[in-house]
Amino acid sequence: xxxxxxxxxxGFWFFRTSLKLFGLSGxxxxxxxxxxxxxxxxxxxxxxxxxxxxxxxxxxxxFQRSFAVYKLLINQGxxxxxxxxxxxxxxxxxxxxxxxxxxxxxxxDSHKGMILLTAHVGNWQISMRGLEGLKKTVYxxxxxxxxxxxxxxxxxDNEKGKVKIISPDMFLGGVIxxxxxxxxGNIVSIMGDRSYGHNTVEVSFLGNNISLPNSAFIIAAAxxxxxxxxxxxxxxxxxxxxxxxxIMEPRYTSRAKKQDEIKAYVQKFxxxxxxxxxxxxxxxxxxxxxxxxxxx
Amino acid sequence: MQKNNGQELAEIKKTLKxxxxxxxxxxxxxxxxxxxxxxxxxxxxxxDSLDAVEIVVILQxxxxxxxxxxxxxxxxxxxxxxxxxxxxxxxxxxx
Numbered sequence: 001x002x003x004x005x006x007x008x009x010x011g012f013w014f015f016r017t018s019l020k021l022f023g024l025s026g027x028x029x030x031x032x033x034x035x036x037x038x039x040x041x042x043x044x045x046x047x048x049x050x051x052x053x054x055x056x057x058x059x060x061x062x063f064q065r066s067f068a069v070y071k072l073l074i075n076q077g078x079x080x081x082x083x084x085x086x087x088x089x090x091x092x093x094x095x096x097x098x099x100x101x102x103x104x105x106x107x108x109d110s111h112k113g114m115i116l117l118t119a120h121v122g123n124w125q126i127s128m129r130g131l132e133g134l135k136k137t138v139y140x141x142x143x144x145x146x147x148x149x150x151x152x153x154x155x156x157d158n159e160k161g162k163v164k165i166i167s168p169d170m171f172l173g174g175v176i177x178x179x180x181x182x183x184x185g186n187i188v189s190i191m192g193d194r195s196y197g198h199n200t201v202e203v204s205f206l207g208n209n210i211s212l213p214n215s216a217f218i219i220a221a222a223x224x225x226x227x228x229x230x231x232x233x234x235x236x237x238x239x240x241x242x243x244x245x246x247i248m249e250p251r252y253t254s255r256a257k258k259q260d261e262i263k264a265y266v267q268k269f270x271x272x273x274x275x276x277x278x279x280x281x282x283x284x285x286x287x288x289x290x291x292x293x294x295x296x
Numbered sequence: 297m298q299k300n301n302g303q304e305l306a307e308i309k310k311t312l313k314x315x316x317x318x319x320x321x322x323x324x325x326x327x328x329x330x331x332x333x334x335x336x337x338x339x340x341x342x343x344d345s346l347d348a349v350e351i352v353v354i355l356q357x358x359x360x361x362x363x364x365x366x367x368x369x370x371x372x373x374x375x376x377x378x379x380x381x382x383x384x385x386x387x388x389x390x391x
Contacts, residue, residue: 171368171370171373172337172345172348172373173344173345173346173348174345175345175346175348175349175352176348176352176363176366176367176369177367179349179352179363180363180364180366180367183363183364184364198344199344199345199346214346215345215346218346218349219346219349222349222350222352222353255318255319255321256321258321
């Protein structure tokens with residue numbers, strides 16, 4: 001859901017004020033009527049989530065699906081509130097890092113960096129903070145219009161901050177810059193669950209085909225660096241899990257087999273996302289129909 | 297006999313065309329189909345940003361060039377001509 005279009009200054013003021021006066025509970029409490037309003041009156045918002053809900057919960061009837069959308073909207077709202085809250089009170093959330101030691105060793109054993117392949121799940125902005133101990137600069141591949149929403153939260157491009165932006169609008173989609181910073185030992189974070197119509201492959205996901213981007217794996221194979229899948233989930237009121245246990249070393253054995261071998265990595269990533277959607281169905285904020293034109 | 301710059305540049309262009317066709321799996325294209333001043337990206341040869349990844353690998357593997365020197369060098373990636381000139385001026389090992 002496009003937050004910028006659906007929130008206004010007054011709305012944000014209400015949430016900020018209730019957060020200051022009543023804490024997290026107060027701000028969360030506001031979400032229930034607001035999300036109910038969206039559920040009833042904001043058809044574009046509802047239909048954008050419905051494709052995923054229909055695929056994830058195939059046996060649900062109309063009312064169950066609508067309630068699932070409601071839960072998804074509320075969870076996204078909680079994530080936004082948590083992100084805002086953590087910016088002003090950084091130590092308020094416990095973070096369990098799964099696989100952190102392995103990632104740290106990977107970086108220590110190589111002069112090269114890595115690609116963090118993530119998705120619109122949990123609260124990736126908060127989870128980035130869990131990786132600050134790696135003491136590496138993290139470059140987020142994202143377009144300028146997306147920057148504003150996360151800029152403040154992550155101290156992006158702030159002199160003190162270790163998070164910077166590479167825009168896909170740069171020359172050649174920023175790939176030269178990406179290769180350079182990885183060769184210098186840094187981390188590049190790429191969203192793997194959203195395609196922009198090119199450089200994608202079709203993979204099976206929740207029973208039908210979808211297109212997912214293959215760029216992370218092609219770049220990793222060229223630079224010879226690992227792809228670390230980063231997925232976070234909110235597991236209790238003030239606790240997040242950040243899972244970086246899934247690590248791939250994309251390579252292809254020959255030019256002829258390149259397409260198929262890269263596709264196999266994308267499919268593996270899709271399976272990891274499927275597993276995530278199975279465990280945390282209401283924390284994957286996929287507000288678009290990934291299956292559009294793909295359903296037979 | 298020492299090769300002059302013109303001969304060496306011509307050889308680099310030929311090598312680059314062959315490598316692009318092979319490594320980018322450009323089907324139904326021969327080196328003669330690629331003109332020296334054809335745009336590599338967009339209109340022209342129609343390559344995309346992920347093909348640029350392969351071009352960088354070609355430059356590294358075959359000519360010893362480094363990625364960090366290619367940052368912000370939009371001019372280098374324009375055509376075979378510009379790529380070859382850059383290689384000639386900066387290569388660190390023989391092709």
